[in-house]
Amino acid sequence: MKFTGVQLRRISMPLVAPFRTSFGTQTTRDVLLVGAMADDAEGWGECVAMESPLYSSEYLDGAADVLRRYLVPAFLASPVPATGVAGLLAPFKGHPMAKAALEMAVLDASLRVLGRSFAGELGAVRDRVPCGVSVGIMDSIPQLLDAVGGYLDEGYVRIKLKIEPGWDVEPVRAVRERFGDDVLLQVDANTAYTLGDARQLARLDPFDLLLIEQPLDEDDLLGHAQLARQIRTPVCLDESITSARAAAAAITLDACRIVNIKPGRVGGYLEARRIHDVCVAHGVPVWCGGMLETGLGRAANVALAALPGFTLPGDTSGSGRYYAADITEPFVLRDGHLDVPTGPGLGVVPIPDRLDEVTVTTEWLPA
Numbered sequence: 001m002k003f004t005g006v007q008l009r010r011i012s013m014p015l016v017a018p019f020r021t022s023f024g025t026q027t028t029r030d031v032l033l034v035g036a037m038a039d040d041a042e043g044w045g046e047c048v049a050m051e052s053p054l055y056s057s058e059y060l061d062g063a064a065d066v067l068r069r070y071l072v073p074a075f076l077a078s079p080v081p082a083t084g085v086a087g088l089l090a091p092f093k094g095h096p097m098a099k100a101a102l103e104m105a106v107l108d109a110s111l112r113v114l115g116r117s118f119a120g121e122l123g124a125v126r127d128r129v130p131c132g133v134s135v136g137i138m139d140s141i142p143q144l145l146d147a148v149g150g151y152l153d154e155g156y157v158r159i160k161l162k163i164e165p166g167w168d169v170e171p172v173r174a175v176r177e178r179f180g181d182d183v184l185l186q187v188d189a190n191t192a193y194t195l196g197d198a199r200q201l202a203r204l205d206p207f208d209l210l211l212i213e214q215p216l217d218e219d220d221l222l223g224h225a226q227l228a229r230q231i232r233t234p235v236c237l238d239e240s241i242t243s244a245r246a247a248a249a250a251i252t253l254d255a256c257r258i259v260n261i262k263p264g265r266v267g268g269y270l271e272a273r274r275i276h277d278v279c280v281a282h283g284v285p286v287w288c289g290g291m292l293e294t295g296l297g298r299a300a301n302v303a304l305a306a307l308p309g310f311t312l313p314g315d316t317s318g319s320g321r322y323y324a325a326d327i328t329e330p331f332v333l334r335d336g337h338l339d340v341p342t343g344p345g346l347g348v349v350p351i352p353d354r355l356d357e358v359t360v361t362t363e364w365l366p367a
């Protein structure tokens with residue numbers, strides 16, 4: 001396979017509704033796409049970095065810069081197989097989301113030539129996955145209950161509520177009172193609390209939550225271990241799990257009992273699989289997190305979510321959760337599940353007209 005170059009394409013996708021978390025409110029999702037163009041195939045990667053460094057230290061323009069100046073030239077100078085991309089890029093410190101996007105594009109191109117799907121390559125054991133949905137912080141409890149009711153009507157099998165100090169026990173209590181105890185329910189704090197909030201977080205214990213996601217700072221494994229001894233709700237980590245090694249450390253320190261796996265956060269789908277394997281070896285359930293991906297990243301996430309250790313519904317919602325029109329054929333929920341793509345590579349491709357409608361800039365980096 002001979003790569004002729006790499007395309008960096010910035011797109012801007014309006015959200016169907018504002019999405020508010022403890023670190024801010026989004027109304028559009030700006031995305032950096034990476035196109036790995038070879039003589040016999042093209043592959044696509046999606047960089048999940050946000051426009052601003054609010055979820056993690058990466059941000060879209062920084063990812064574009066490190067790809068343009070370091071990662072893409074290193075790859076084009078010595079085009080290794082997809083399994084070699086992470087090692088080739090390791091000398092460049094950090095930037096897991098940028099690295100993940102390039103690895104994903106190379107993997108997609110390679111698998112298309114081989115006629116192999118992402119699901120087949122990663123080791124999927126299911127042909128459809130149960131889907132959860134992430135629900136933002138709202139202006140009022142009634143507004144929240146309307147949103148949750150709508151998602152349950154759509155068939156989502158698990159509800160995740162974004163929380164922050166001042167919006168935690170009340171919304172959880174209201175959802176339980178309105179929709180009952182059988183709804184699979186969890187919360188995500190995006191690092192908004194401190195160990196000093198343990199008593200407040202323990203007030204969530206009576207609501208039988210599946211988990212509380214990332215209550216404390218990304219680098220506070222010991223704090224999460226101490227918190228886990230003060231609350232009954234299982235602690236799940238997201239931002240803290242940056243690699244398989246970090247997952248092993250978090251589990252060994254009893255900092256978490258569940259792991260949210262996000263390929264972009266950990267440097268790619270191959271590292272994501274390694275984290276899955278570490279967690280399975282420790283008996284720790286995992287689920288697939290989301291970064292408001294377009295259908296490209298969504299396709300890869302759904303394939304990943306079909307691996308055996310993904311025993312909890314992920315944030316693998318339908319395309320319509322965020323976008324009125326996706327850049328690929330939309331992912332549509334059916335009986336609360338999404339079908340795992342079976343075609344070569346990602347199994348989906350960007351629809352040229354849709355892609356052009358949302359494109360802000362494109363750059364060509366020739367081999």
Ligand SMILES: CSCC[C@@H](NC(=O)CCC(=O)O)C(=O)O
Nearest residue numbers: 021134238289290291292293315
């Ligand atoms: C803008 S919030 C992105 C990070 C957040 N992601 C979600 O809540 C799920 C988003 C999705 O459905 O893709 C998380 O911390 O888990």
Ligand SMILES: [Mg+2]
Nearest residue numbers: 188213214238
């Ligand atoms: Mg999270």
